Amino acid sequence: MDKNTQTEIFFGPNHPGVPGNYGINYEFEGDTVTSARANAGHLHRGFEKLMEERIWIKNTALVPRICVEEPDINEMVYAMGFEAIGEIEVPRRADYIRSIILELARIQGHIFSIGGNAAGIGQYTVMHWGTLTRDYLLDIFEEITGARVYHIYIRPGGVRQDIEDETLDKILDLMDELENERFPDLQKALFENPNAQKRWQGKAVITKEEAIEMGATGPVLRANGVPHDLRKMMPYAAYDDVEFEVPTGENGDAWDRIKIARDDMLQSIKIIRQLINKIPDGPVQADLGNGLKYKIPKGDAYVKIESKRGEYGYYMVSDGSLKPYRVHVRGASTPLGLYGVREFLPGTRIADVPVWAKSLGICPPEFDR
Amino acid sequence: MRNEKDLLQLMNAHFEPLKLEIKRKQNVSVEFKKEELIQALSFLKSHSYRHLSTISCVDWPEEGEFELVYHLFSYDDLINISLKTRIKRDPGIFQTAKEIWPVAEFYERDIHDFFGVKFKGNDNLEELILENWQEIPPMRKDFDTRKFVNDKYEWRDYNGQKHTD
Amino acid sequence: MNNNFVKGSWQEILDWAQNKSINMLHYCTGCGAIELPPTMTSRYDMSRFGIGPAATPRQADLLLVTGYLSTKTLRRLIYTYEQMQAPKFVVGFGSCTINGGMYWDSYNTIKQLDKYLPVEMYIAGCMPRPEAILDGLLKLKKMIADGEADGYQRYQDNLEYYHQNQEAVLGEVQRTQ
Numbered sequence: 001m002d003k004n005t006q007t008e009i010f011f012g013p014n015h016p017g018v019p020g021n022y023g024i025n026y027e028f029e030g031d032t033v034t035s036a037r038a039n040a041g042h043l044h045r046g047f048e049k050l051m052e053e054r055i056w057i058k059n060t061a062l063v064p065r066i067c068v069e070e071p072d073i074n075e076m077v078y079a080m081g082f083e084a085i086g087e088i089e090v091p092r093r094a095d096y097i098r099s100i101i102l103e104l105a106r107i108q109g110h111i112f113s114i115g116g117n118a119a120g121i122g123q124y125t126v127m128h129w130g131t132l133t134r135d136y137l138l139d140i141f142e143e144i145t146g147a148r149v150y151h152i153y154i155r156p157g158g159v160r161q162d163i164e165d166e167t168l169d170k171i172l173d174l175m176d177e178l179e180n181e182r183f184p185d186l187q188k189a190l191f192e193n194p195n196a197q198k199r200w201q202g203k204a205v206i207t208k209e210e211a212i213e214m215g216a217t218g219p220v221l222r223a224n225g226v227p228h229d230l231r232k233m234m235p236y237a238a239y240d241d242v243e244f245e246v247p248t249g250e251n252g253d254a255w256d257r258i259k260i261a262r263d264d265m266l267q268s269i270k271i272i273r274q275l276i277n278k279i280p281d282g283p284v285q286a287d288l289g290n291g292l293k294y295k296i297p298k299g300d301a302y303v304k305i306e307s308k309r310g311e312y313g314y315y316m317v318s319d320g321s322l323k324p325y326r327v328h329v330r331g332a333s334t335p336l337g338l339y340g341v342r343e344f345l346p347g348t349r350i351a352d353v354p355v356w357a358k359s360l361g362i363c364p365p366e367f368d369r
Numbered sequence: 370m371r372n373e374k375d376l377l378q379l380m381n382a383h384f385e386p387l388k389l390e391i392k393r394k395q396n397v398s399v400e401f402k403k404e405e406l407i408q409a410l411s412f413l414k415s416h417s418y419r420h421l422s423t424i425s426c427v428d429w430p431e432e433g434e435f436e437l438v439y440h441l442f443s444y445d446d447l448i449n450i451s452l453k454t455r456i457k458r459d460p461g462i463f464q465t466a467k468e469i470w471p472v473a474e475f476y477e478r479d480i481h482d483f484f485g486v487k488f489k490g491n492d493n494l495e496e497l498i499l500e501n502w503q504e505i506p507p508m509r510k511d512f513d514t515r516k517f518v519n520d521k522y523e524w525r526d527y528n529g530q531k532h533t534d
Numbered sequence: 535m536n537n538n539f540v541k542g543s544w545q546e547i548l549d550w551a552q553n554k555s556i557n558m559l560h561y562c563t564g565c566g567a568i569e570l571p572p573t574m575t576s577r578y579d580m581s582r583f584g585i586g587p588a589a590t591p592r593q594a595d596l597l598l599v600t601g602y603l604s605t606k607t608l609r610r611l612i613y614t615y616e617q618m619q620a621p622k623f624v625v626g627f628g629s630c631t632i633n634g635g636m637y638w639d640s641y642n643t644i645k646q647l648d649k650y651l652p653v654e655m656y657i658a659g660c661m662p663r664p665e666a667i668l669d670g671l672l673k674l675k676k677m678i679a680d681g682e683a684d685g686y687q688r689y690q691d692n693l694e695y696y697h698q699n700q701e702a703v704l705g706e707v708q709r710t711q
Contacts, residue, residue: 013561041496041500045643053515084393115571132576138572213471215421301393301396328423328426501704514640514641517641522646522703
């Protein structure tokens with residue numbers, strides 16, 4: 001290969017096209033990427049070490065910060081790990097509330113990432129609409145939990161406080177508005193837009209075999225027609241009480257993934273309606289005693305749930321003391337962000353690199369930790 | 370489709386696990402001797418456990434050991450299995466699983482960054498997450514983050530005086 | 535007419551002009567960046583105050599440090615800052631830039647941003663709401679108009695102090711000049 005036609009470029013961390021504070025160093029020839037390497041670690045804060053330094057309850061404030069796109073997922077996995085080791089039963093109402101919160105968070109995350117994806121191909125209107133729609137959901141979160149982004153709401157043994165009936169009605173109203181007004185607009189502006197279609201179709205293809213081999217889950221796997229979803233395969237919270245479908249695609253490309261995000265939101269709306277109709281009365285927090293003295297027996301557990309980008313897992317070890325002995329975070333996009341960049345980015349054209357990175361839902365803080 | 374008990378029987382039939390445990394529904398954990406672990410991984414991979422979630426490392430300084438935990442999942446059995454093994458803390462060397470799952474290379478490099486464990490066959494020891502790290506690997510239990518922070522950084526002075534003056 | 539007077543009035547005109555149009559660098563250093571899209575887009579709409587995003591450091595006036603800085607990011611942030619052209623302003627965003635915030639005992643994040651770069655002002659909160667960001671940026675505009683935002687001059691005057699602090703944490707730092 002001629003030395004003069006090959007150039008190395010640092011894409012990120014300071015670049016509007018990268019998903020967060022994360023870099024990709026790639027070489028290209030003409031305008032095709034020939035080799036790529038992830039430049040991760042810009043967001044490393046040493047969460048796993050900090051968690052070992054803090055008592056169990058204090059960590060509930062720390063975990064949502066691991067992935068800013070989907071903070072509630074982290075709270076939920078952490079609480080589930082604690083409950084699995086301590087064999088704690090969660091009240092049924094708390095399970096329902098958790099599921100409602102997780103589904104609201106899923107819609108919030110999807111709509112935001114659809115906006116981000118659209119911005120990646122220059123559809124800024126959709127980005128504006130997506131961000132605005134997300135704000136309606138954040139308002140609901142604020143009403144329930146008191147905070148916009150980091151809620152610290154799901155905690156070991158249940159949830160922090162009950163949801164009022166009026167809030168539940170508001171959620172139902174918002175779901176109607178999303179379904180009848182926001183999503184049709186989005187459909188016209190983005191999904192029926194031939195420009196967008198052309199930009200995404202056939203881009204960033206990851207086949208079923210490749211996805212399973214590297215451990216990618218969620219939309220990346222489902223875009224190949226495989227309906228794998230941990231909400232169905234290993235039901236947690238109240239997902240065994242609701243009916244929903246797992247949207248899938250056919251071609252494993254960016255276009256299918258973005259359509260899955262849209263269909264996933266519609267399913268979430270369906271789930272939220274069922275949950276609110278069926279929600280039982282009762283306490284929302286199991287009695288675990290003084291929060292500052294939470295203790296669980298010796299043991300370990302690997303817990304995982306379905307985030308909007310796939311499997312999110314924590315491996316937690318307790319030595320019976322006031323603090324966790326070890327917490328290891330497995331973010332949903334870890335294999336894609338580190339390994340996938342090297343294996344699957346080569347061959348992409350330079351203009352499609354942001355499309356590639358954004359449509360795979362790479363969220364750097366979860367593998368930098 | 371196997372259930373949890375079938376899986377443990379399968380493990381018992383082919384290997385000599387040190388400890389078998391059904392943690393809870395759909396969750397199994399098996400402890401192996403370190404010589405058998407890589408074999409067990411490739412055996413399980415050919416028995417539908419194709420999804421490697423991650424590799425965790427736990428430091429047990431009192432026993433002088435690192436514990437490596439491989440989390441696998443099968444889309445046919447819908448069971449999560451955690452394979453554990455212990456290696457000596459010093460020198461902290463184990464076999465790579467890169468040949469079985471290429472993605473393991475990055476999990477191993479992550480463990481090398483944070484615990485200093487080396488994996489034979491995985492020669493790329495470039496820093497993955499950290500940059501210019503000079504101390505002992507930070508996730509080891511004997512690394513004291515509070516002492517390190519006290520030594521390296523200055524705390525803000527809140528007595529009404531700006532320290533840049 | 536003496537020279538100082540001319541220089542003084544000219545500076546006032548510049549300050550007035552500068553505070554009307556601020557280009558903010560698009561560098562998401564930490565999790566606070568998630569509150570910027572709402573601030574930039576239709577709901578809070580910061581472009582009505584004449585503030586908008588800029589893609590590259592060389593076109594930007596404002597470096598908004600959105601959250602904690604790991605040492606690896608700090609290095610890139612310093613490169614970025616040194617690429618920017620004066621007048622340039624740094625705003626620390628979130629508690630973690632002020633005193634470490636909830637990462638106070640993290641081995642990999644810095645604790646006080648103003649030891650490494652000249653900070654004009656901080657917006658506290660974890661993370662600050664869009665209203666707080668807008669309020670902060672309006673105050674920054676006022677500071678620029680009044681000629682109080684002189685961070686880039688402080689950086690030049692105390693170059694040694696800043697470089698010393700940077701090198702104490704990062705080891706060797708490449709300099710552009």
